[in-house]
Amino acid sequence: xxxxxxxxxxxxxxxxxxxxxxxxxxxxxxxxxxxxxxxxxxxxxxxxxxxxxxxxxxxxxxxxxxxxxxxxxxxxxxxxxxxxxxxxxxxxxxxxxxxxxxxxxxxxxxxxxxxxxxxxxxxxxxxxxxxxxxxxxxxxxxxxxxxxxxxxxxxxxxxxxxxxxxxxxxxxxxxxxxxxxxxxxxxxxxxxxxxxxxxxxxxxxxxxxxxxxxxxxxxxxxxxxxxxxxxxxxxxxxxxxxxxxxxxxxxxxxxxxxxxxxxxxxxxxxxxxxxxxxxxxxxxxxxxxxxxxxxxxxxxxxxxxxxxxxxxxxxxxxxxxxxxxxxxxxxxxxxxxxxxxxxxxxxxxxxxxxxxxxxxxxxxxxxxxxxxxxxxxxxxxxxxxxxxxxxxxxxxxxxxxxxxxxxxxxxxxxxxxxxx
Numbered sequence: 001x002x003x004x005x006x007x008x009x010x011x012x013x014x015x016x017x018x019x020x021x022x023x024x025x026x027x028x029x030x031x032x033x034x035x036x037x038x039x040x041x042x043x044x045x046x047x048x049x050x051x052x053x054x055x056x057x058x059x060x061x062x063x064x065x066x067x068x069x070x071x072x073x074x075x076x077x078x079x080x081x082x083x084x085x086x087x088x089x090x091x092x093x094x095x096x097x098x099x100x101x102x103x104x105x106x107x108x109x110x111x112x113x114x115x116x117x118x119x120x121x122x123x124x125x126x127x128x129x130x131x132x133x134x135x136x137x138x139x140x141x142x143x144x145x146x147x148x149x150x151x152x153x154x155x156x157x158x159x160x161x162x163x164x165x166x167x168x169x170x171x172x173x174x175x176x177x178x179x180x181x182x183x184x185x186x187x188x189x190x191x192x193x194x195x196x197x198x199x200x201x202x203x204x205x206x207x208x209x210x211x212x213x214x215x216x217x218x219x220x221x222x223x224x225x226x227x228x229x230x231x232x233x234x235x236x237x238x239x240x241x242x243x244x245x246x247x248x249x250x251x252x253x254x255x256x257x258x259x260x261x262x263x264x265x266x267x268x269x270x271x272x273x274x275x276x277x278x279x280x281x282x283x284x285x286x287x288x289x290x291x292x293x294x295x296x297x298x299x300x301x302x303x304x305x306x307x308x309x310x311x312x313x314x315x316x317x318x319x320x321x322x323x324x325x326x327x328x329x330x331x332x333x334x335x336x337x338x339x340x341x342x343x344x345x346x347x348x349x350x351x352x353x354x355x356x357x358x359x360x361x362x363x364x365x366x367x368x369x370x371x372x373x374x375x376x377x378x379x380x381x382x383x384x385x386x387x388x389x390x391x392x393x394x395x396x397x398x399x400x401x402x403x404x405x406x407x408x409x410x411x412x413x414x415x416x417x418x419x420x
Contacts (some may be wrong), residue, residue: 032401272313296326365366
């Protein structure tokens with residue numbers, strides 16, 4: 001099989017010739033740039049190569065063609081024109097990671113200042129004349145959004161303020177997606193993963209809008225969660241307008257891209273903690289599910305794309321609702337959380353859902369285990385999730401930059417052994 005044929009088979013629960021695997025296609029399936037830097041040097045011996053940071057908010061490293069071929073990966077990603085900070089990944093320049101001195105390449109508009117305590121402060125659209133939108137601690141490997149909440153005056157709250165993020169895709173935007181998809185479709189044999197902008201309802205990583213210079217509305221994380229209970233009408237109006245725009249954009253993308261795409265990332269909204277849900281099933285069904293279902297139904301009506309949801313934590317109780325809402329693929333499959341045992345998930349939902357993730361625990365085993373412990377866990381997860389297809393190997397969320405290279409190599413050793 002070609003990688004694209006392999007991905008299609010896995011997505012349709014059909015037999016595959018070997019284990020299908022992804023690293024780097026999505027902002028939830030990547031590897032921190034420092035880890036990519038060390039891994040690439042180990043695999044290629046090229047000490048001069050500098051890895052591009054293709055997702056600067058999480059500081060994820062680009063998995064280039066050389067890495068894809070060496071690691072036997074099957075999927076490439078197509079993303080919106082601008083990154084989480086509101087500028088394009090172009091005009092590359094050098095940046096030294098303060099935490100460990102790794103030299104990487106960042107986009108030209110990656111303009112920052114350094115605080116008195118050594119924190120890296122990032123700015124929306126690279127404009128240092130406005131307030132910073134995110135901070136990377138001097139001892140850290142990625143950014144966190146900075147609270148930029150204007151004082152809330154209840155009688156002046158306007159849902160449209162929280163909708164400034166969303167807009168109908170321009171002809172230029174559609175050309176961007178079309179060019180990337182056509183290039184991958186005609187010039188490679190990889191499966192294609194598309195991130196659809198603006199259809200993740202209540203994704204807490206997006207609520208602060210780090211790409212906007214002056215975000216209005218409810219932008220504080222805590223305040224947003226409170227609003228989903230105390231200001232339900234407000235949140236619902238935001239979702240209604242977001243959904244209206246999202247449906248238009250799906251129609252435009254479907255017309256432009258046809259069936260060249262295999263899977264689309266739609267939602268990154270987290271609903272689980274380590275121990276259970278942090279939203280009741282009823283609240284999910286009342287507030288989120290109708291809008292997610294409208295988006296997914298439109299995708300399934302117009303295309304053959306499979307729909308991908310990323311939701312961390314213990315989401316076992318919501319999985320039947322995810323399926324009913326039209327999601328085809330679940331990520332990151334956080335097996336360390338309550339009720340998320342691999343065999344249970346595969347036995348109960350393996351015929352209806354594709355599991356994209358779950359391959360190894362990135363909280364404990366991968367960063368802190370021995371290579372042997374990593375190998376054994378990966379081998380065990382593959383044996384469970386890859387039965388009867390319906391599985392794309394990936395770790396449980398992004399591999400962090402400080403993970404030992406020998407543990408990443410042990411993970412790929414187990415993957416390759418499973419392919420024999």
